[in-house]
Amino acid sequence: MLRKMIVGAALSLSLAAGAQQNDTKMNSFITNLMKKMTLDEKIGQLNLLTPGGGILTGSVVNPDVEAKIKSGKVGGLFGIIGVDKIKQAQELAATQSRLKIPLLFGSDIIHGYKTTYPIPLALSCSWDMSMIEQVARLSAVEASADGLCWTFSPMVDIARDPRWGRVAEGAGEDPYLGSQIAKAMVKGYQGNDLKANNTIMACVKHFALYGAAEGGRDYNTTDMSRLRMYEYYLPPYKAAIDAGVGSVMSSFNEIDGIPATANRWLMTDLLRKQWGFKGFVVTDYTAVNEMIDHGLGNLQTVSALALKAGVDMDMVGEGFLNTLKKSLQEKKITQSDIDIACRRILEAKYKLGLFDDPYRYISTDRATKEVLSTDKREAARRFAAHSMVLLKNNNDILPLKKSGTIALVGPLANNKSNMLGTWAVSGDAQLSVPVIDGIKNIAGNGVQILYAKGANITDDSALVKMGNVFGEKISLDSRNPQQLIDEAVEAARRSDVVVAILGEASEFTGESASRSDISLPESQRNLLDALSKTGKPVVVVMMSGRPLTIQKETEQATAFLQAWFGGHETGNAIADVLFGNYNPSGKLSMSFPRNVGQIPIYYNYKRTGRPQAENAPTQKFRSNYLDVSNKPLFPFGYGLSYTTFSYSGIRLSNTSMTPGQTIKASVTVTNTGNYDGEEVVQLYIYDQVASVTQPVKKLKGFQKIFLRKGESREVSFPISIEELKFFNSELKWVAEPGDFKIYIGTNSDNVKDASFTLK
Structure with missing residues (x-):
């Protein structure tokens, strides 16, 4: 053991010496170049x-x-x-x-380069860090082979408002999960050697707080306390910095009244002095110029402000190019x-x-x-299947049998144009596998498929125009809406089961794609109403780039699969899940609201002084709504499987600990169903008394495990003082003595609990 320690220490010293030598060589080279x-x-x-x-x-x-x-x-x-x-x-x-x-x-390699993988929000629902790292690794290999060396990814903005279109590009609402994903993405893109010709430099964005845009409206104002920043919104950026990300992109929003691109506290005091970031900062598209509309001055003024704040590169606007020389002459900036x-x-x-x-x-x-390449297409199929979330499965209607008659209906059932999802700038949508082809590939000759479009994605001409801004994603059928529904109903009546492929157009989410109404378009709601009245079992497959308000739709459906936008292999991946070639294991990384009035909604909320009692009738003079539950339709961490899992009570190695000790919390998880499957075991912690009010629970760990039917496994989580820390009112990262609750379970709302004390 001693020899290993000596060898390890020697290796660390050797690596440190090598890094220092490389830095010295780099500094010398650049100093000499800059003199010229x-x-x-x-x-x-x-x-x-x-x-x-x-x-x-x-x-x-x-x-x-x-x-x-x-x-x-x-x-x-x-x-x-x-x-x-x-x-x-x-x-x-x-x-x-x-x-x-x-x-x-550089390029926006957001979820794959030319081979397109599931949107980032979908990938986050896999809770599979090795898979997410592989997505970034394969993206880097492909993009670097085509000449690129820099990606504007990962996007790590915490988002609690699904009206914001860019939730599709992120990892959802939780800072712990978001931080793990940020690290995995940076590692996947950059590898261990940036000089290798198959790695690319990552750019974490949007720094900072962009996911909290007011009203869920893109480019809008953001305003929050420093405490909320540090505790909930900043951790994923910090995780990317700690992982060695090479560049950072500034956000469009303001922070404490100063746009991020001119915010010296953000770009210098926090990013460089507190966090030790050594890379460069690039603005978002024309972010320097847009500070004129923020009211900070003319182009020369805002360009000088951005440079003084710590921004290094100006994207597109050319404010630096055209004004910095004059600002230097006028001593508004320095040569340094x-x-x-x-x-x-x-x-x-x-x-x-x-x-x-x-x-x-x-x-x-x-x-x-x-x-x-073939291996990337195969990976895309696997990634898409692993990202889907099963929200409902009454009567075990899924997996489907590979026999009988299936009515395949819906505007996204035979559609290539929307499979990739938003921000797939290099992907060719026409190389996508549509759902109808995927089902034919998997179902085999024993299944008769009756296809009917059933509805347009939307009949709203204004929405059609918006959805087709980058080419036709929404085509309006020559038949009227009732004719489309009648055809689908006829197919349903002749079938054993209906599979309805519904959802958004791909450009209904992404940048500049905020929606105040995040319900399913009326044309599709009418179709589902008609299908549900046939009495046939209806399996809804929902494709979207955000959580939608789908309470009625989930009530009408016999089974409901949230498929997101899965990329090039969407059709095959959906068929793999529907027919049981893959048992779904996804868990939501973002809560689903019952209606837009609940937004923002998230699991790690804080109690008020007048909390509504759990599972109790609505009470007057309590924090609640008159017309809807406080709880989301589907909570963070939720997701079903074709099998079932049971959890034992939590076993603690000790019921008290000191700051230098660790407690082990364990549960036994058993696959009690009829299929082999994967489960994401989730650990949450609640600090019951603290100097700063604490959320009802915080995710502090998770493990994704595979269990064969009938198999049991003990799952353990070490809990040290680090898992108990929070930012206090002085923004110090502290743990305070007192009582804590531990929760372990299958989602944020369905957990076992135990208690211990920090002395």
């Missing part, structure tokens, strides 16, 4: 552009951008896809600019401000190995081999 750079070239490194419109056939970038690259006025590009085009653009910098400083090439930002950009390029080889990520052979 003009002021214009230094400012040019802070300029991130996209090629823009008006590009002639065969051109990679428009003439204006090309000239800027040659003159050293561009630090990076995004929006260029394909290894040949990226090579041409890199050649402009590497061969025709004065100092031949290579460009960064520009040099620090320039150095951070050059350091990123050095860490990526671009100075050694500007074409490190550019390989036609790798692109041919890796892009849309």
